[in-house]
Amino acid sequence: MSLRSYLQQTEVEVVHKELSPDLEIADYLRKCKKPVLFKRIKGHEEFSVAGNLLSSRNTLASLLGVDVKGLVKHLACMLSSPSKYRLVDDASWLEKQQTKPDLASKLPLTTFYKRYPRKYTSATVVFAKDPETGRQNASIHRLMHLKGNRFVVRLVPRDLFSFYQKNKEHGVDTEVVVTCGLHPLICLAAATSYPALDELEFANTLLNGKLECYNLDGFNVPKDAEVVMKGRILHSEEADEGPFVDLTGTWDTIRKQPILEVETLYHRKEPIWQVILPGGSEHRLLMGVPQEPRIFTVVQNAVNSVQSVVLTEGGCGWLHAVVSIKKRVEGDGKNAGLAALAAHPSLKRVIVVDDDINIYDPLDVEWALATRFQPDKGLVVISGARGSSLDPSSQKTGVTSKWLIDATLPLDANREHFTKIEE
Numbered sequence: 266m267s268l269r270s271y272l273q274q275t276e277v278e279v280v281h282k283e284l285s286p287d288l289e290i291a292d293y294l295r296k297c298k299k300p301v302l303f304k305r306i307k308g309h310e311e312f313s314v315a316g317n318l319l320s321s322r323n324t325l326a327s328l329l330g331v332d333v334k335g336l337v338k339h340l341a342c343m344l345s346s347p348s349k350y351r352l353v354d355d356a357s358w359l360e361k362q363q364t365k366p367d368l369a370s371k372l373p374l375t376t377f378y379k380r381y382p383r384k385y386t387s388a389t390v391v392f393a394k395d396p397e398t399g400r401q402n403a404s405i406h407r408l409m410h411l412k413g414n415r416f417v418v419r420l421v422p423r424d425l426f427s428f429y430q431k432n433k434e435h436g437v438d439t440e441v442v443v444t445c446g447l448h449p450l451i452c453l454a455a456a457t458s459y460p461a462l463d464e465l466e467f468a469n470t471l472l473n474g475k476l477e478c479y480n481l482d483g484f485n486v487p488k489d490a491e492v493v494m495k496g497r498i499l500h501s502e503e504a505d506e507g508p509f510v511d512l513t514g515t516w517d518t519i520r521k522q523p524i525l526e527v528e529t530l531y532h533r534k535e536p537i538w539q540v541i542l543p544g545g546s547e548h549r550l551l552m553g554v555p556q557e558p559r560i561f562t563v564v565q566n567a568v569n570s571v572q573s574v575v576l577t578e579g580g581c582g583w584l585h586a587v588v589s590i591k592k593r594v595e596g597d598g599k600n601a602g603l604a605a606l607a608a609h610p611s612l613k614r615v616i617v618v619d620d621d622i623n624i625y626d627p628l629d630v631e632w633a634l635a636t637r638f639q640p641d642k643g644l645v646v647i648s649g650a651r652g653s654s655l656d657p658s659s660q661k662t663g664v665t666s667k668w669l670i671d672a673t674l675p676l677d678a679n680r681e682h683f684t685k686i687e688e
Contacts, residue, residue, distance in 0.1 A: 266448045266472045267357075267489030268537055272315065275324075277302050286373040287382070290314055294542045300324075302537075309373040309538075316540040318449045319547050322625070325554065328450065329471065333625055337573050341558035344459060347466035348474055356479035356488040358531045365414045366530040372492065373538050374410050381508055381516075384410040387548075388539040390455045391418070392442040392484050393498075396431050401485060403455040403464035405551065407543075408443070409506050414496075414527040417504040419520075423458055429498055429523060438497040441525065442484040446491025446539045448472065457555035491536040496527040512552055512581040514544040515657050546578070553582030556609050563608035564588060568601040572620045576609075579627060584613040584656060587624040592673045599645060602669030611653035616670045621684070633672045637683055643671035 278297060283305040284290050290303060294316045303314040319325050326333045329340075363371065374384035386408040394401050402424040408416035420426040425439075432439045447455075454468035465485060469476040478485040486493060506522035541547050553576035561574045570591040577585045586609070590601050598617040605615045616630060619637075623629040638644075645668065652665035659665045674683055 266450070266475045268315065268318075268446050268448055268491060268539065269489070271318065271328075271448050272300070272302060272537075275300055275318075279304060281305060283307050286314065286384075287376040288379060290316065290373075290375060290540065291377040291542060294540065294545065298546070306373045306538075311535055312373050313535070313537045314373055314375075314540055315446070315537050316542060317545070317547055318539070319453070319550050321546065322550065322554070325449075325453070325550065334573060336554070337557045337561050337575075340554070341561055343470045344457070344462070344467065344558055346470060347463055348470045350465055350469040350474075350476040350478055350485075352485065353477045353479055353488055356481075356486070356490070356493075357533045358486075358488075358490050358493045358536075359479075360534050361532050363530045364528065366527065367413055368416070368527060368530070369410055369412075371530060375540055377543055378510065383507075383509075385509065385543075386410075386416070386445060387543055388445055388452065388541040390444045390447060390452065391425060392444070392486060393425050393428050393439055394484070395424070395428055396435075396437070396439075400461070401463065401465070402428070404458075405452065405455050405541075407509060408525060409509070411504060411524070416525040416527070417506045417522050418498060418525045419506050419509070419522055429500075433500040436500060438500050440482075440484075440497050441495075442481060442486055443494040443496065443525070443527075444486060444490040444492065446537050447487055448489070451476070451487060452551060453555065456551040459555075459559065491533055492538065493531040494527045495529040495531070496525055499524045499526060510543040511655050512544060512549055512583050513655055513657060514581070517655070518661055549578060549582030556583075560586065560588075560605050560608040560612075564590075564601050564604040567604035568597045570597070571601060573624060574605065575624050577627065580614070581655075583611055584653060586612055586615045587630055588615060588617045589620050589622060589624045590617060590673065591620045592676065595676060598643070598671035598673040599669065602645070602671060606647070606650075606667055606669060610651055611655070612667070613652055613656060613665055614668050614670070616672055618672050619674055622672075632685075634670065637674055638670060638672040643673075645669045645671070 277300045285307040331339045450471040451468045454464045479488045502524045503521045507519040508516040511517040564571045572589040602615045622633045647667045654663040
């Protein structure tokens, strides 16, 4: 399953006007709320560029063949049953190959903001292996171009960071394969953090067993990727990375991050480069939706009548959640909220509502707050908790106050008095 097959099956806005990867593509993506394919890229005549591929929750649900309300349970089920993909003897991206490429001239690296005109990749999936177990991991990382064949890679403290640290302790570089231009469901799998998960097996399950991979120097890589880069993260060199716009739509901080050196560039003929608009709806969706099944599973252990979970768009797909439960005993609402906060440590606020509230409709959630919630009874504030460094109000310390709102009705309430009248 490829990016090309997705674009053929999806309603896509095709732009034939020549646009520059410096600001113009990003500006267009901010104004358009649907998938876009740019056919003419200034300075990169061979390339097309695709963006906004998963621009809404409805798009993702449709792609998986489920209703939006069933999305979380469906993903939780898929996570519990990853399946083996098939290895093949050839790959589309082997058509062209270059050694130690000048990346800025070979790839349509994107500048997103005028204030800090850095050239970035934003939809690159990095494959690496645990040096102790050999387990392969896939994760999405932004790469900022330095010069020639060098990027600086933003590492968050998850699997790739752990592999890098283990190698660094022994004075060893971390071998990686970087891909761009994948089916969106592979990107969703790569964005999913789950203990010991094989992201490609999860992707294969999401793709109904249709994923095929090619082995490149010990790494299994989707055969239909558009662009592939083989390289290494250097153990002994770092550079300033950023600033970059993150989920909150605000500037992330500048950090010292390791350098990724590309040894070989592979790509298809007339390749499609993929872009995720930083701070845009697709960015929030890819970050937030993979967390929802984990939150759901943890809440289910505390309150087994939980119905669904959503990380809200207004909460940047990361900081605010709404949980729906079918309340059975008093205290279920607060237990569900506490479990949600524990399941996703970056969470700052969680609202728990009854199962007749549509948690995907912010107006319905606010209506529940207006008509069913009393602050002196349903509000819990937790001070000095570990939260998200992405929250500007935490002063980038990651220490924050958290709050849960139990907006569920008391079990002895007359529900007729709290139910919307339908004409």
